[in-house]
Amino acid sequence: MAEQMRVVTKDIEIPGIDTLAVYQAHGGYAALRKALAMEPVAVMEEVKISGLRGRGGAGFPTGMKWSFLAKGSSKPTYLACNADESEPGTFKDRMIMERLPHRLVEGVLISAYATGTKTAFIYIRGELKQAARQVGRAIQEAYDAGLAGKNIMGTGIDIDIILHRGAGAYICGEETALMESLEGKRGYPRLKPPFPAAAGIYGGPTVINNCETLSTVPLILANGGAWYAGIGTEKSKGTRIFCVSGHVNKPGNYELPMGTPLRTIIDDYAGGVLGGKRVKAIIPGGSSTPMLDASKLDIPMDYESVAAAGSMLGAAGVIVLDEDTCIVGAVLRMTEFYRDESCGKCTPCREGTYWLVELLERLEHGGGRGSDIALLRDICDNISGKSFCPLGDAATSSIISSIKLFADEYLYHVTQGRCLVGEGARQAIAAH
Amino acid sequence: MISDAIKAKMLAVAERYPERRSAMLPALHIAQEAEGYVTPEGMQAVAEVVGCKVDEVESIVSFYSMYFAHPVGQRVVKVCTSLSCYLRGCDRVMATLEHDLGVQRGHTRADGAFTLLGVECLASCGTAPVLQLNDEFIEQVTPERAAELAREWQTQTAAPPSA
Numbered sequence: 001m002a003e004q005m006r007v008v009t010k011d012i013e014i015p016g017i018d019t020l021a022v023y024q025a026h027g028g029y030a031a032l033r034k035a036l037a038m039e040p041v042a043v044m045e046e047v048k049i050s051g052l053r054g055r056g057g058a059g060f061p062t063g064m065k066w067s068f069l070a071k072g073s074s075k076p077t078y079l080a081c082n083a084d085e086s087e088p089g090t091f092k093d094r095m096i097m098e099r100l101p102h103r104l105v106e107g108v109l110i111s112a113y114a115t116g117t118k119t120a121f122i123y124i125r126g127e128l129k130q131a132a133r134q135v136g137r138a139i140q141e142a143y144d145a146g147l148a149g150k151n152i153m154g155t156g157i158d159i160d161i162i163l164h165r166g167a168g169a170y171i172c173g174e175e176t177a178l179m180e181s182l183e184g185k186r187g188y189p190r191l192k193p194p195f196p197a198a199a200g201i202y203g204g205p206t207v208i209n210n211c212e213t214l215s216t217v218p219l220i221l222a223n224g225g226a227w228y229a230g231i232g233t234e235k236s237k238g239t240r241i242f243c244v245s246g247h248v249n250k251p252g253n254y255e256l257p258m259g260t261p262l263r264t265i266i267d268d269y270a271g272g273v274l275g276g277k278r279v280k281a282i283i284p285g286g287s288s289t290p291m292l293d294a295s296k297l298d299i300p301m302d303y304e305s306v307a308a309a310g311s312m313l314g315a316a317g318v319i320v321l322d323e324d325t326c327i328v329g330a331v332l333r334m335t336e337f338y339r340d341e342s343c344g345k346c347t348p349c350r351e352g353t354y355w356l357v358e359l360l361e362r363l364e365h366g367g368g369r370g371s372d373i374a375l376l377r378d379i380c381d382n383i384s385g386k387s388f389c390p391l392g393d394a395a396t397s398s399i400i401s402s403i404k405l406f407a408d409e410y411l412y413h414v415t416q417g418r419c420l421v422g423e424g425a426r427q428a429i430a431a432h
Numbered sequence: 433m434i435s436d437a438i439k440a441k442m443l444a445v446a447e448r449y450p451e452r453r454s455a456m457l458p459a460l461h462i463a464q465e466a467e468g469y470v471t472p473e474g475m476q477a478v479a480e481v482v483g484c485k486v487d488e489v490e491s492i493v494s495f496y497s498m499y500f501a502h503p504v505g506q507r508v509v510k511v512c513t514s515l516s517c518y519l520r521g522c523d524r525v526m527a528t529l530e531h532d533l534g535v536q537r538g539h540t541r542a543d544g545a546f547t548l549l550g551v552e553c554l555a556s557c558g559t560a561p562v563l564q565l566n567d568e569f570i571e572q573v574t575p576e577r578a579a580e581l582a583r584e585w586q587t588q589t590a591a592p593p594s595a
Contacts, residue, residue: 091555
């Protein structure tokens with residue numbers, strides 16, 4: 001099998017790398033030592049030079065995000081690591097936390113130092129109990145070794161890290177909902193502005209970065225921002241952990257340079273399509289990103305190329321659907337997720353996702369009408385851009401894109417009352 | 433019952449945070465671990481620890497899907513039903529468990545041995561289909577493996593749960 005390019009996941013296969021002793025034996029916490037000897041602004045500059053962009057989905061430049069933090073606030077500054085990994089198709093942060101917890105802790109410490117933060121939170125999705133145990137143990141080891149807490153490495157610098165477990169709510173991966181949740185409230189998104197950089201957790205200036213983003217920071221400090229910027233494409237720098245799932249022979253996480261062609265990821269790393277079948281559709285960045293058809297298999301996987309192809313790189317959760325997949329069934333399953341996870345704050349999202357599921361179910365189970373397709377699009381239009389946060393928009397991605405690419409399958413459901421392909425095609429009324 | 437030791441554990445967590453209210457979720461996790469679900473007494477204890485009304489705690493419990501406001505089975509089985517698991521056959525896994533455990537999804541078996549739930553993406557798409565038994569992952573669960581698991585769990589029901 002082709003080799004991965006391990007940057008964030010460097011040394012992940014070394015036995016015991018999740019312990020402080022082994023992590024340090026392989027150079028762990030040297031980047032923290034180096035950073036603490038620099039001025040915070042110089043650390044921030046190094047991250048800016050690296051071109052690192054947020055790995056949670058939006059892809060905002062990390063160094064720039066840090067530089068937006070309000071200066072001269074009367075309240076303390078906070079850093080929150082967003083490890084509320086819940087996007088269908090994404091499973092990279094869990095791997096980092098379970099297997100390389102010290103890389104995350106080191107990244108949090110360096111980033112807290114660069115942003116002048118004395119209290120950092122790591123918000124871990126509640127369902128990821130093993131990840132929380134591993135990160136909790138790494139934090140404790142770091143405290144015991146004088147790498148976290150008071151007077152880190154004898155420098156007089158204090159940084160506390162608080163591990164915070166969620167309790168089951170996809171919405172808490174949205175940054176303002178995460179802050180509400182961290183403050184002990186329901187995870188309802190806040191109206192922006194004010195942006196977190198101006199007034200976030202407890203009203204203090206706050207920076208929120210994804211788990212993979214923060215875990216990249218130690219490598220950037222160790223090797224220099226210019227080194228990192230030399231990987232990937234001109235605008236999408238560095239590596240990306242591609243999470244490949246669905247109809248492939250070897251699903252899993254593959255860290256590769258940005259811009260690696262989608263076909264290479266699927267064929268050379270993920271072992272090709274199951275059973276030698278053909279690809280029907282690909283969801284390139286997690287279930288919130290629009291579907292692509294097989295004609296896009298040769299696109300380079302970087303922010304710009306995926307956007308030009310009509311989708312988003314998002315959280316790099318590549319889901320492969322083979323030729324026997326009923327698109328209506330798959331879209332129904334994705335839409336149920338958003339219906340269940342809508343926090344209920346905004347009416348268009350709460351009610352809209354409910355009705356989308358009702359219509360898709362009717363189509364899938366043979367009771368659809370010709371006007372349902374137009375009605376789906378109309379509801380999507382009434383959700384998109386009309387709520388506080390992007391959850392509702394995300395719910396419409398797969399519907400709008402699949403109607404555009406696979407209208408024949410929707411029409412077949414209307415006229416024939418069953419699926420065009422797959423198990424459902426063999427039954428008078430699809431029952432799956 | 434929420435013992436003094438459990439309450440002390442909640443208080444210790446609350447003291448870690450700049451503001452006590454932030455201990456809401458961790459304190460509720462502690463309450464649920466102690467009693468199996470979040471009881472009215474558990475909610476009262478959390479309200480006292482974080483310094484809010486018990487109604488507010490109740491509104492948190494009803495928002496977050498991991499908290500149970502009612503008793504659940506000795507073994508809580510959560511089957512991921514989201515897209516990547518769906519593409520790899522999670523519906524057959526669920527059907528197998530419903531049949532072999534004798535309980536419908538979303539319900540607790542009358543003898544209190546099992547609660548079977550369909551849940552949203554568990555961040556394990558690379559090892560789909562997946563389920564969690566009392567919050568611990570079991571990955572690459574084929575329908576055949578699901579049938580084996582159901583047998584194993586049922587022969588263990590007399591003994592205390594391992595997870």
